[in-house]
Amino acid sequence: MTYAAPLPRETIASANGDAAFLVEVRAFLAEALTPDLRAAARRTFGVHADIETSLAWHRRLHRRGWIAPAWPKAWGGAGWTARQRFLFDRECALNDAPVMFAGGVRSVGPLLIEMGTDLQRARYIPAILSGDDLWCQGFSEPGAGSDLAAISTRAVRDGEHYVLNGSKIWTTGAHHANRMFAIVRTRDGAKRQDGLTFLLIDMDSPGLTIAPILDLNGVREFNQVFFDDVRVPLANRVGEEDDGWGVAKRLMQLARSNNTPAALVRRVLRRAQVAAAEAGEALEADARRRLAGLEIELLAFEQMELNALPDGRPRAGDQTAPSMLKMVGSELHQRVAALALEIAGPAAMASLAAVGLVDPAVDAGAHALAKHFAVRAATIYSGSSETQRNVIAKGLLAG
Numbered sequence: 243m244t245y246a247a248p249l250p251r252e253t254i255a256s257a258n259g260d261a262a263f264l265v266e267v268r269a270f271l272a273e274a275l276t277p278d279l280r281a282a283a284r285r286t287f288g289v290h291a292d293i294e295t296s297l298a299w300h301r302r303l304h305r306r307g308w309i310a311p312a313w314p315k316a317w318g319g320a321g322w323t324a325r326q327r328f329l330f331d332r333e334c335a336l337n338d339a340p341v342m343f344a345g346g347v348r349s350v351g352p353l354l355i356e357m358g359t360d361l362q363r364a365r366y367i368p369a370i371l372s373g374d375d376l377w378c379q380g381f382s383e384p385g386a387g388s389d390l391a392a393i394s395t396r397a398v399r400d401g402e403h404y405v406l407n408g409s410k411i412w413t414t415g416a417h418h419a420n421r422m423f424a425i426v427r428t429r430d431g432a433k434r435q436d437g438l439t440f441l442l443i444d445m446d447s448p449g450l451t452i453a454p455i456l457d458l459n460g461v462r463e464f465n466q467v468f469f470d471d472v473r474v475p476l477a478n479r480v481g482e483e484d485d486g487w488g489v490a491k492r493l494m495q496l497a498r499s500n501n502t503p504a505a506l507v508r509r510v511l512r513r514a515q516v517a518a519a520e521a522g523e524a525l526e527a528d529a530r531r532r533l534a535g536l537e538i539e540l541l542a543f544e545q546m547e548l549n550a551l552p553d554g555r556p557r558a559g560d561q562t563a564p565s566m567l568k569m570v571g572s573e574l575h576q577r578v579a580a581l582a583l584e585i586a587g588p589a590a591m592a593s594l595a596a597v598g599l600v601d602p603a604v605d606a607g608a609h610a611l612a613k614h615f616a617v618r619a620a621t622i623y624s625g626s627s628e629t630q631r632n633v634i635a636k637g638l639l640a641g
Contacts (some may be wrong), residue, residue: 380424
């Protein structure tokens with residue numbers, strides 16, 4: 243499948259004083275995005291590109307000083323405004339930049355800047371920025387998904403360590419990560435949210451094992467992680483013991499605010515638009531109408547993203563805006579992927595094994611099907627849409 247060049251947006255950019263920034267960004271992307279990186283990005287249908295591609299792009303951005311756009315410069319970030327970050331993400335989407343495996347940059351890094359100890363920042367922040375440390379999230383358990391307060395993985399203090407027993411499930415990228423941030427139960431409280439503690443765990447710890455979980459495409463993104471007397475130093479605790487719920491809530495604010503950014507949805511919409519153009523008159527008018535409607539919704543979502551995060555990150559204590567962004571973004575993502583599948587027509591019956599074959603239509607159809615399957619979980623992970631609606635309603639009623 244071929245892609246049209248990005249449409250010029252200089253008029254809009256100039257009106258907002260962004261022309262010089264866009265010139266710099268486009269020049270960097272033209273040089274740094276090699277054909278192999280672009281091709282790997284186009285083959286991506288999960289939450290990140292293959293790990294080799296992801297790391298290669300991570301390191302190029304790090305060398306340029308752009309790996310952490312929303313971080314303060316004092317901590318190695320780019321210190322960009324929310325609008326600059328939005329424009330950069332949009333240019334990356336329009337130019338087939340890889341989607342990174344970057345939970346460290348997007349969630350635990352900002353958390354440690356806010357709530358970590360000096361020792362934790364010194365140890366982890368440089369490795370997050372360089373890509374030497376890759377982080378997975380240990381929240382969900384077999385009996386605790388959207389009901390996160392039901393966590394039962396137990397941590398018992400033994401001298402200067404916690405000893406962990408239990409398991410985590412749906413752990414994205416645990417087989418790639420060398421670190422995990424997790425919440426575990428250190429005591430039983432009157433409220434289930436009490437008695438939880440936030441820990442940083444080395445994935446090579448003795449007693450920690452990882453089992454794969456295949457998704458609908460037969461691809462391994464998820465895992466179950468088992469803890470059998472795994473020892474974690476007390477120095478790896480973020481916040482106070484038994485107060486991990488508050489730490490986890492802040493982490494989820496950060497994660498939900500960038501869980502499904504508009505730029506990620508635009509990648510799928512762009513493929514659907516190209517497929518619609520190639521279908522020509524064979525595509526029904528109703529499909530074109532719905533595609534145009536989704537483009538309008540995406541433009542509105544982009545404005546919501548900018549307005550909800552004027553500083554580029556959610557304010558502490560604001561649960562409503564991150565939940566709105568997560569819910570609207572993930573549901574829009576699913577609807578765009580579903581329409582892309584419909585536009586692909588009979589070619590969407592191709593199996594995942596057809597991706598990369600000679601026939602462009604079959605390749606595109608197989609990718610559309612894979613993407614549709616991949617985003618079915620988007621309204622479940624990081625809190626289901628039902629959970630997000632509850633959070634939003636609570637915030638609105640409190641206001």
